[in-house]
Amino acid sequence: MEFYLFETGFRPITKKDLLYDIMTTMRGPDIPFSGLKTVFTGRLRYWVFGNIDFAVIREYEYITWRTYFSVITDIINVTLVNHDDNWEAFTHYLEHINNALEILYDHAESEKLKEEISKLLDVVEAIKDYIENLDKRGFQLIIDKLYKLGVNFTGFEKYFFEVRKYVETLREFIDYMKKLDRW
Numbered sequence: 001m002e003f004y005l006f007e008t009g010f011r012p013i014t015k016k017d018l019l020y021d022i023m024t025t026m027r028g029p030d031i032p033f034s035g036l037k038t039v040f041t042g043r044l045r046y047w048v049f050g051n052i053d054f055a056v057i058r059e060y061e062y063i064t065w066r067t068y069f070s071v072i073t074d075i076i077n078v079t080l081v082n083h084d085d086n087w088e089a090f091t092h093y094l095e096h097i098n099n100a101l102e103i104l105y106d107h108a109e110s111e112k113l114k115e116e117i118s119k120l121l122d123v124v125e126a127i128k129d130y131i132e133n134l135d136k137r138g139f140q141l142i143i144d145k146l147y148k149l150g151v152n153f154t155g156f157e158k159y160f161f162e163v164r165k166y167v168e169t170l171r172e173f174i175d176y177m178k179k180l181d182r183w
Helices: 016-023 034-049 065-081 083-107 111-133 136-147 155-179
Strands: none
Touching (some): 065 083
């Protein structure tokens, strides 16, 4: 039996245990981690099911700023705030994701897919390193590895940041005028 992923850049997967490792990631974590689900489960669903409305969370290689900050919040939440409640489920989810990504890497035919999967594996490794040591360096590494996935603005985010930039410029102008004692 061969299982073909929707994304044609993968060789067929013929071993049931490998297929199982991939399928266990399709649901996502049993904990409320929307950022992690978007980054990992969302991309895996796209590769397996293609562009099916009910399945796709993340069709593109890049992530949005909202997702970027959501992942960081998820990690802070599980490691520092709700450690006892979600720790086991969090680490269990990471193991499933790591296994699935390694299988997909081995079955990827294009260098572009391998590069993207490698970046996702780097994020998983950075998270695992951080949760093992809970240090500032590890947290910075997560931030750096996430950013390497490619972070794009949505239309709303672009508008929000443009308005914010305008407000900051206005504040700078007001501060400058205050220094000149003209405000």
